[in-house]
Amino acid sequence: MNEAEPSGQADMSAACPNTWLAVAFSEEVKPASVVTTKLAGQDIVLYRTNGGELRAVNPHCPHLGAHLGRGGSVEGELIICPFHRMAFASDGTCIRTGWGAPAPKIRLTTHPVQERNGLVLVWHHAEGAPPTWEVPPVETTGFSRPSTWTGVFTAHPLDLSENTVDYQHFVALHGAQSVVETSPIKPVKHHLMAGFTMKGFYFSWAQVNVHLNLYDPGYAAVWLEMPALGLKALEIAAWSPIGPRRMQARKITYANIALPGALVSRLLATASPLLAWVIGTASVRQLKKDEEIWADRQYLPNPKVTQGDGPVPTFRRWAAQFY
Ligand code: FES
Numbered sequence: 001m002n003e004a005e006p007s008g009q010a011d012m013s014a015a016c017p018n019t020w021l022a023v024a025f026s027e028e029v030k031p032a033s034v035v036t037t038k039l040a041g042q043d044i045v046l047y048r049t050n051g052g053e054l055r056a057v058n059p060h061c062p063h064l065g066a067h068l069g070r071g072g073s074v075e076g077e078l079i080i081c082p083f084h085r086m087a088f089a090s091d092g093t094c095i096r097t098g099w100g101a102p103a104p105k106i107r108l109t110t111h112p113v114q115e116r117n118g119l120v121l122v123w124h125h126a127e128g129a130p131p132t133w134e135v136p137p138v139e140t141t142g143f144s145r146p147s148t149w150t151g152v153f154t155a156h157p158l159d160l161s162e163n164t165v166d167y168q169h170f171v172a173l174h175g176a177q178s179v180v181e182t183s184p185i186k187p188v189k190h191h192l193m194a195g196f197t198m199k200g201f202y203f204s205w206a207q208v209n210v211h212l213n214l215y216d217p218g219y220a221a222v223w224l225e226m227p228a229l230g231l232k233a234l235e236i237a238a239w240s241p242i243g244p245r246r247m248q249a250r251k252i253t254y255a256n257i258a259l260p261g262a263l264v265s266r267l268l269a270t271a272s273p274l275l276a277w278v279i280g281t282a283s284v285r286q287l288k289k290d291e292e293i294w295a296d297r298q299y300l301p302n303p304k305v306t307q308g309d310g311p312v313p314t315f316r317r318w319a320a321q322f323y
């Protein structure tokens, strides 16, 4: 946050927040592969060594500028540039040339990277400051194979996270019949928690209890319970700016159902990847409605909220720390 600005008034107009941001699903970066992805308008090259270590680097080789994502390769624990075959170690140091001359003292810029729950997260900071926290892994014991989804759309970098605590829009836009806060919004450093219950978001007839955890403005774990169905689900959602007003969202949905009768429960547990797909698809269908608003929405620095609105001002004060 810019120290000159009062809390909640930071310039959040369009820039990418300083935080961990998802750039790929883990399974997209297989051992010994090199993958180019995008974050905040820039290419980022990901590679996984033969030993399984994941790395994120600037795309351009410090020798003569070739793009490592266009023909770069992995040899053991090294990434090799396609242009003159210089080799770079995992800390970015050049350790050999392609023609036997001593390695020059050059270094490939690396980015802090972590993998959480099947997502690759890269640290972004406008001034290049190092990360001061990590995203915690989310417990998925009790759930079977998840369903994954990704989509690109026009939005402000904070539209998705603010959306999760904008309670009135669940009724007005998504057709929920009611939204009742069950635990007040609670920001704790980079983490923000909230709980509410609503009827008619995933399915028009089902009550859903929502436990929301934003681990930062680009990464959420949302626990869902639909007691009438004995259904529990977990949606892990991440969203990142890939360019001006262009966002990529990635979602991993888990589900589990418990009904009386061991055999029925076992059968349904086997079907839970399908159930995860049903839940994940239901929330994507709702996301399409948000998308139409976000495409032309202006992210007002001083929104005029009123009684009964969701805790948007608390969200804004929390979000200001990431700028
Ligand atoms: S540009 Fe990469 S080795 Fe020369």
Ligand SMILES: [Fe+2]
Pocket (backbone or CB within 6 Å): 163, 169, 174, 286, 287, 290
């Ligand atoms: Fe929404």
